[in-house]
Structures are given as C-alpha cells and as structure tokens.
Amino acid sequence: MKTLIKNGQIITAIDNYQADILVEDERVSVIGRKLEMEADVTIDAGGKLVIPGGIDPHTHMELPFGGTESSDDFRTGTIAAAHGGTTTIIDFAVQNKGQSLIAGLDRWHQKAEGKCAIDYGFHLITTELEDNQIEEMHTIMDEGVTSFKMFMAYPGVFLVDDATIFRAMSAAGERGGLICMHAENGIVINEIIKHALAKGHTAPKYHALTRPTGAEAEGVHRAIAIAEMAEAPVYIVHLSCADALNQIRQARDRGIPAFAETCPQYLFLSVDDYGEDFDGAKYVMTPPLREKANQSELWKGLKTDDLQVISTDHCPFCMKEQKELGRGDFTRIPNGAPGVEHRVPLIYNGGVVENRISLNRFVELTSTAAAKMFGLFPKKGTIAVGSDADIVIFDPDKEQTISAQTHHMNVDYSAYEGRKIRGVVETVLSRGSVVIDNSEFKGKAGSGHFLKRGTCVAI
Ligand SMILES: [Zn+2]
Numbered sequence: 002m003k004t005l006i007k008n009g010q011i012i013t014a015i016d017n018y019q020a021d022i023l024v025e026d027e028r029v030s031v032i033g034r035k036l037e038m039e040a041d042v043t044i045d046a047g048g049k050l051v052i053p054g055g056i057d058p059h060t061h062m063e064l065p066f067g068g069t070e071s072s073d074d075f076r077t078g079t080i081a082a083a084h085g086g087t088t089t090i091i092d093f094a095v096q097n098k099g100q101s102l103i104a105g106l107d108r109w110h111q112k113a114e115g116k117c118a119i120d121y122g123f124h125l126i127t128t129e130l131e132d133n134q135i136e137e138m139h140t141i142m143d144e145g146v147t148s149f150k151m152f153m154a155y156p157g158v159f160l161v162d163d164a165t166i167f168r169a170m171s172a173a174g175e176r177g178g179l180i181c182m183h184a185e186n187g188i189v190i191n192e193i194i195k196h197a198l199a200k201g202h203t204a205p206k207y208h209a210l211t212r213p214t215g216a217e218a219e220g221v222h223r224a225i226a227i228a229e230m231a232e233a234p235v236y237i238v239h240l241s242c243a244d245a246l247n248q249i250r251q252a253r254d255r256g257i258p259a260f261a262e263t264c265p266q267y268l269f270l271s272v273d274d275y276g277e278d279f280d281g282a283k284y285v286m287t288p289p290l291r292e293k294a295n296q297s298e299l300w301k302g303l304k305t306d307d308l309q310v311i312s313t314d315h316c317p318f319c320m321k322e323q324k325e326l327g328r329g330d331f332t333r334i335p336n337g338a339p340g341v342e343h344r345v346p347l348i349y350n351g352g353v354v355e356n357r358i359s360l361n362r363f364v365e366l367t368s369t370a371a372a373k374m375f376g377l378f379p380k381k382g383t384i385a386v387g388s389d390a391d392i393v394i395f396d397p398d399k400e401q402t403i404s405a406q407t408h409h410m411n412v413d414y415s416a417y418e419g420r421k422i423r424g425v426v427e428t429v430l431s432r433g434s435v436v437i438d439n440s441e442f443k444g445k446a447g448s449g450h451f452l453k454r455g456t457c458v459a460i
Contacts, residue, residue: 002025002026002041002433003023003024003025003038003039003040003041003042004023004024004040004041004042004043004044004390004430004433004435005021005022005023005024005036005038005040005042005043005044006021006022006024006044006046006051006392006394007021007036007043007044007045007046007047008021008045008046008047008048009021009022009046009047009049009050009051009394010046010049010050010051011032011051011052011384012050012051012052012360012361012363012364013052013053013361013364013369013383013384013385014361014362014364014365014368014369014370014382014383015361016361017360017361019034020032020033020034021033021034021035021036022051022384022390022392023036023038023040024390024392024430024433025433026433027389027390027432027433028387028388028389028390028432028433029384029385029386029387029388029389029390029392030386031386032384032385032386042435044394044428044435046394046428048396048398049394049395049396049397049427050360050394050395050396050397051384051392051393051394051395052086052364052368052384052392052393052395053364053368053369053381053382053383053384053388053391053392053393054086054087054088054089054119054368054381054391054392054393054429054430054431055082055085055086055087055088055089055344055345055367055368055393056087056088056089056090056091056367056368056371056372056375056377056381056382057082057087057089057090057091057312057313057315057341057344057371058090058091058124058262058310058312058371058374058375059091059093059238059239059262059264059312059313059314059315060078060082060090060091060092060093060312060313060314060315060316060341061092061093061314061315061316061337062074062075062078062079062090062092062112062113062315063075063112064093064095064316064337065095066316066318066335066336066337067326067333067334067335067336068326068333068335069318069322069323069326069335071316071317071318071335071337072317072318072319072323072411072412073315073317073339073341073410073411073412074112074116074411075092075112075113075116075117075121076116076117076118076446077409077410077411078090078315078341078410078411079116079117079118079119079121079446079449080118080409080442080444080446081341081342081408081409081410081411082118082119082341082342083118083119083429083431083436083437083442083444084342084408084409084426084429084437084440084442085341085342085343085344085345085346085426086345086346086393086395086426086429087119087341087344087345088119088120088381088391088393088429088430088431088436089119089120089121089122089372089377089381089391089452090117090119090121090122090341091121091122091123091124091148091371091375091454092109092113092121092122092123092124093109093123093124093125093126093150094106094108094109094110094123094124094125094126094146095108095109095125095126095128096125096126096127096128096129097128098128098129099129101134101137102125102127102130102134102137102138102141103137103140103141105125105126106123106125106141106144106146109123110123110451113451114451115446115447116446116447117446117447117448117449118431118436118442118444118445118446118447118448118449119431119436119444119449120381120389120391120431120432120449120450120451120452121449121450121451121452122145122146122375122377122451122452122453122454123146123451124146124148124149124150124181125141125146125148125149125150126149126150126151126152126159127149127150127151127161127169128152128158128159128161129161129165130161130165130168130169130172131168132168135168135172138169138172138173138178139172139176142173142176142178142456144453145451145452145453145454146454147177147178147179147375147376147454147455147456147457148173148178148179148180148181148236148375148454148457149169149173149178149179149180149181150180150181150182150183150238151165151166151169151180151181151182151183152182152183152187153166153182153183153184153185153186153187153220153223153224154183154185154186154187154190154220154287155187156187156188156191159183160187160188163223163227166180166182166224166227167227167230167231170227170228170231170233170235171231171232171233173233174228174231174232174233174234175233176456177456177457178456178457179234179235179236179374179375179456179457180228180233180234180235180236181236181237181238182220182221182224182235182236182237182238183220183238183239183287184217184220184221184223184224184237184238184240184245185212185216185217185220185287185288186216186217186219186220186223187216189216189219190211190212190216193211193212193213194211194332197210197211198330198332202331203329203330203331204275204277204278204279204281204331205275205279205280205281205282205284205285205327205331205334206272206275206276206277206281206331207331208275208285208287208289208331208332208334208336209272209275209289209290209291212287212288212289214241214242214243214244214245214291214295215244217240217241217242217244217245217288218242218244218245218247218248220245221237221240221245221248221249221261222248224237225248225249225252225257225259228257228258228259229252229257234258234259234260234457234460235258235259235260236260236261236262236374237249237259237260237261237262238261238262238312238314239262239263239264239267239287239288239312239314240261240262240263240267240299240308241263241264241267241288241289241290241291241295241299242267242288242291242295242298242299243294243295243298243299245261246261246298246299246302246307246308249261249302249307249308250302250307253307258460260309260310260374260459261302261307261308261309261310262308262309262310262311262312263299263302263303263308263311264311264312264313264314264340265311265313265340265343265344265347265348265351266284266286266290266313266314266338266340266416267288267290267291267295267296267299268296268299268300268347268348268351269296269347269351269417269420270284270290270416270417271290271291271292271293271295271296272289272290272291272292272293273293274290275289275290279328282320282324282325282327282331282334283320283324283338283414283416284338284416285324285327285331285334285335285336285337285338286314286316286336286337286338287336287337300351300352300357300358303352303357303358303362303366304357304358304362309366309370309374309459310366310370310371310374311344311348311366311367312344312371313340313341313344314337314338314340315337315338315339315340315341315410316336316337316338316339317337317338317339317410317411317412318335318337318338318412319412319413319414320413320414321413323335338416339408339410339412339414339415339416340416341410342408342409342410343403343408343417343422344367345367345393345395345424345426346395346401346422346424346425346426347417347422348363348366348367349363349395349397349422349423349424350422350423350424352366353397353424354423354424368381368382368383369382369383370382370459373457373458373459374457374459375454375457376454376455376456376457376458377452377454377455378458381452389432389433390430390432390433391430391431391432392429392430393426393428393429393430394426394427394428394429395424395425395426395427396424396425396427397423397424398423399423399424399425399427400421400422400423400425401421401422401424401425402419402420402421402422403415403417403418403419403420403422404418404419405418409442425440426440427439427440431444431448431449432450434448436448
C-alpha cells in the first residue's frame, strides 16, 4: 500500500519546507520535491500544513472515579482524538491498593484491547510500592510501560507517602524510568475542604477555592526535592499556575532534570468559569482552573521550555447523571473534563495564531516533546524517513466553532462551547492508514497498536 502526500508544507519541531511524502505501508519511505511515484492513494496537501500526528500523554478512558467511570471508552475516546489530529495517547492503568502492579496493568490491557482507533501506551498509576515490588516494577518497564504516576493528592484513594515516592523514583530512575507526579498537597486540601463544607459552601466553585495554588507549588517543590535526593528525573503532570511553574523554573535553572506539562484548560479557561451555580461542575477538575493572570505565565513557560509538553488530562464525565452526583456537595462531583479532541487546534490557535510560539514549537509541544519524554521518538513525534506515518494535514486558515453538538467525545458538554478557532484537522494518517478523511472518520476501532515504549531521551 502506497500513499503519496503532495505539495504540503512539512512542519516538524525543527523543519519548515515544502515537499512530497511517500508512505509505504506503515512508514514514511521517501520525502522529496515533486515526487513522481506510483501510489494507490494520492492526497493533495497544497496550502496545508503537514505535521506529525499529535501525542497526548495524559488521558483517562474508562477510568473508575468517584463512584462512576469516565464517559469515553477506548473506542470513542481514540476516535475523538483522531478527529483532533492526535494519533497516539498514553493512558493511565491503575494499580489499586492491595493489588500487584502487573494485575493493574493487565486490567487496562483488557479494557483497551481491540478498541483503539489510534496507537496507545500506558503509564501505571502506582498506589503502593514496597521493596519487594521493585522487581515487578522493572518487569513492567521491560514490557514497555516506562513511566509511573503517583499522587500527593486524594488521601485514602491514590495518595502515596514521601517514602514511597522516594522508593519509586530511585527504582525507576535506576533503569531510566520516569515518575509522573500529581503534585498537590492533598492532606492540607482535605482540611480546607472540611472547613468549607462546615460553612455550607457546597457549590462547584468551592472546588477551586479549596485548592490554593500554594498546595500545588508545595507539591511540586517536594516532588523535585525528593527526585533530587533519589537522583532521578521527575515529570509534573497538569501544572496549572505560576506558583508551581516557578518551582520548576528554579530547579531547571539549577540544572535539575525537572519537567512539566500543562493543559489547554489552564491556558484558555479561568476560575471565572465556575460562576455561582451548578453549571460550574463542568470545570471541576484537579488542579482547578486558576486566576486568569496565570495564563500568560504558562504561555511564557511554554515558550522558554520551562514547560515541555501539552497534554489534556482528558477525563470526561457527563453533566447528566455523572457530574450531577455532586449537586449540593462539590466534593462528590467527579473530577475531570473532556479535551482530547481539541488540543492540537486550540494550541495552534492560542499559540501560533496569537503569535505566542512558532510553528515548530507548536509541533514540539503537541507531539515531538512527548515522544522524546516517553520513549517513542523517532518512531513517533516527527516526519522523517523510517518514522511511523502518523501524519496530520492541517488547514491553517479554515475556522471552526467548538460545540458539544458536533464533537465526537462521548460527553454531553464542551468546556469550550461556542469558541471560534482557526485551524482545522482535515486528514489524518495513523501508521499509513487514512483514519480521518475530510474530517470524517474512516478508521477502525481496534487498528491501534499497544506501544512498548523505551525510556526518556529528553534529558
Ligand atoms: Zn489525570
């Protein structure tokens, strides 16, 4: 099977040039000017940007949380991702307390098997790690799960103590693995929440008001300090505010391998979106939306490489029957919001169109950097001879309006309802197969492969 993509402007993290691309089977085989090769399919990309497929390294499909389960499964969630120009997700398997690491991973393999429309990998959420489980951790790394997520938040559910974090960082670090940290002081937050509930503060906006930026900054500081003692790198997930970013900045200025991702919601939305009524439940996610002034600081961090990656933390719950569980008590609102479908065009819009970052940096932040961070480069994250043909043809001038009426995520609202943006994903190839053609899904659930990842090459 040969596919020829003609006349496109190829943008990678470092290149910007016009050329044709020949895809043979699953990989890019030739890149050159005016290629005159026979092909089964020819796609004219004249006037379009041709970029590497997006990599979203933070999604939660079918995640059990707060007495319900996130509303996208691996089928609907990966189809929505493809619509938005994302060809790889890294989701989170969960090791429950009292369960072996391998049992947790196996459970997620069962969930995803045969359902994904694009390629996928896993991190493992680790809730317990005693000395006698370290060998198991290394086995899991050999099976291609080279990153582990730990929580300083959610006491009694996911929270791990500092000793466990140190143990995990040391054990993973020894083999080139990476600990991804949900950095928020959940123990202090729980005290603040108790006070709020005692005063009768139950509306969604109190979710944000009980999780101060200081709790996040303290978590980031502590995660970096423990990583430094463990002589290991650390990756902070969903960094939301300037206070936390400053901790990363200071560490990086000292030469410490501290990394962080942020998400579109922290770049485009703010604490004002909670409003006064229950509609604000749409934005109950953790960390919460912050004061608007944080947005420009985060964009600055993305520009200066203090923030390296943009993920979504896609974790959708419908308003109906799911978010509604928390009517009258914000602590019962399932935490999370949809986003996997609009990350690439949103960042193009807020970044490139608004003149905050270059086209190359846009590709780096939405694809290349995650590939390097999570051991997928150069198979993924670039357009080069020999790399997987995960390719997006992106119309930079066309406009779209984001709406729950037209999106493909299995959720009854959009966090960006009515927002008009420039840039539309037109055609998407996943390992050489057209999965999105003129914005229509032509792929197949189940054609996505599990990705055995290598180790981080970002340091
Ligand atoms: Zn998450």
